[in-house]
Amino acid sequence: MISFDMDRLPRLIASAALVVAASAGSFYAARGSRKPFSPRAPAYRTLGPADAKVTIVEFSDFECPACRVAEAPLRAILKLHDGKVRLVFKHFPLERMHRWARPAAIAAECAGKQGKFWEFHHELYERQAEWASGKSDERLASYAKKLGLDSAAWLACRQDPAVDAAVGADYQDGRNAWVGGTPTFFINGKRFVAALQLSERGAPWVEKELKK
Amino acid sequence: MKARIPPPLGLVARALVGAVLVYAGATKAAGPAEEFAIIIGSYDVMPRDMVLTAAAFLPWVEILLGWSLILGLRLRAAAAGAGALFAAFLLALLSALLRGIPLPNCGCFGDAAHFTPLQALLLDLGLAALCWSAWKSAPARWSLDSWVEGGYTEPAHGKR
Numbered sequence: 001m002i003s004f005d006m007d008r009l010p011r012l013i014a015s016a017a018l019v020v021a022a023s024a025g026s027f028y029a030a031r032g033s034r035k036p037f038s039p040r041a042p043a044y045r046t047l048g049p050a051d052a053k054v055t056i057v058e059f060s061d062f063e064c065p066a067c068r069v070a071e072a073p074l075r076a077i078l079k080l081h082d083g084k085v086r087l088v089f090k091h092f093p094l095e096r097m098h099r100w101a102r103p104a105a106i107a108a109e110c111a112g113k114q115g116k117f118w119e120f121h122h123e124l125y126e127r128q129a130e131w132a133s134g135k136s137d138e139r140l141a142s143y144a145k146k147l148g149l150d151s152a153a154w155l156a157c158r159q160d161p162a163v164d165a166a167v168g169a170d171y172q173d174g175r176n177a178w179v180g181g182t183p184t185f186f187i188n189g190k191r192f193v194a195a196l197q198l199s200e201r202g203a204p205w206v207e208k209e210l211k212k
Numbered sequence: 213m214k215a216r217i218p219p220p221l222g223l224v225a226r227a228l229v230g231a232v233l234v235y236a237g238a239t240k241a242a243g244p245a246e247e248f249a250i251i252i253g254s255y256d257v258m259p260r261d262m263v264l265t266a267a268a269f270l271p272w273v274e275i276l277l278g279w280s281l282i283l284g285l286r287l288r289a290a291a292a293g294a295g296a297l298f299a300a301f302l303l304a305l306l307s308a309l310l311r312g313i314p315l316p317n318c319g320c321f322g323d324a325a326h327f328t329p330l331q332a333l334l335l336d337l338g339l340a341a342l343c344w345s346a347w348k349s350a351p352a353r354w355s356l357d358s359w360v361e362g363g364y365t366e367p368a369h370g371k372r
Contacts, residue, residue, distance in 0.1 A: 008360050008361065011360040015285045019279045019356075020276070023234075023272070026237075027241050029238070180244070181250065184246075192246060197249070200260070
């Protein structure tokens with residue numbers, strides 16, 4: 001039985017210090033070196049003024065149900081602070097879980113190049129259950145047609161390695177920012193994951209940042 | 213039960229459970245607390261405003277307990293603490309399963325590894341058994357406790 005004894009105190013303190021040092025060491029080893037991430041995106045993937053006081057960077061996956069659910073609180077924030085908040089959309093396709101997430105991100109990019117990113121984005125979330133469950137290619141093409149995109153240009157764009165690389169670069173930005181799940185929002189740099197955190201903590205945070 | 217765990221077996225048990233705790237805690241502590249908070253929140257066993265605090269705090273408890281077990285500092289207390297942690301996790305898991313809450317990821321190792329609820333349950337039971345072995349192995353020869361005490365004294369046969 002170990003009891004408290006003043007003679008043993010120095011050794012006990014040294015032992016506790018060793019445990020704390022080992023703990024800190026394992027934390028830093030797991031953390032590795034963090035790389036900065038770019039909050040930039042092409043203009044067609046942003047909403048709101050470039051000099052807005054608040055910028056929301058969203059890492060999202062079109063096939064992720066939680067991302068679809070988070071659309072409502074996100075829209076509510078943007079509507080409430082119309083003209084004062086900037087939204088930057090970044091692709092973060094979780095390909096291990098969502099087979100069609102990357103093709104959908106590329107399809108949206110190609111719609112963006114024809115000025116219809118947000119329309120395609122809304123279509124993808126509203127019809128997520130439809131295109132994610134089968135005949136995905138046909139359905140993505142039908143949305144492009146419905147939105148009046150130039151089908152030939154859109155199809156050619158989907159084969160363009162540069163577009164795939166742009167989606168990959170966004171994904172790497174997310175990894176650099178230690179994004180593990182979607183949707184993840186950075187509101188002026190502060191992280192909020194999924195709809196609940198966005199609505200319960202993110203919305204007040206936006207107001208606080210706007211008052212600064 | 214008064215039988216003492218042989219010292220080498222006790223050392224292996226506490227090293228194993230300690231390593232798992234350090235790995236589990238470090239992977240979660242290194243990542244964002246907001247993501248671990250989502251997993252804790254999915255169990256629906258604590259008030260929502262406490263979830264983020266718990267997500268920031270729990271991984272560090274795991275790391276500290278893990279190293280205490282590996283290095284043998286306050287071995288019995290560390291083994292009991294780790295055992296209590298696994299018991300609490302088992303209860304949370306069972307409670308979520310009984311309420312039909314879907315748990316796509318047990319959250320044991322953050323984003324580093326995903327386990328089904330059944331796998332998590334079995335892992336937890338195994339680790340709890342190792343905690344018991346670590347507890348039974350104290351006082352241990354190869355431990356900081358022994359150094360703090362100024363040497364290891366073999367307990368009387370059959371006595372704890």
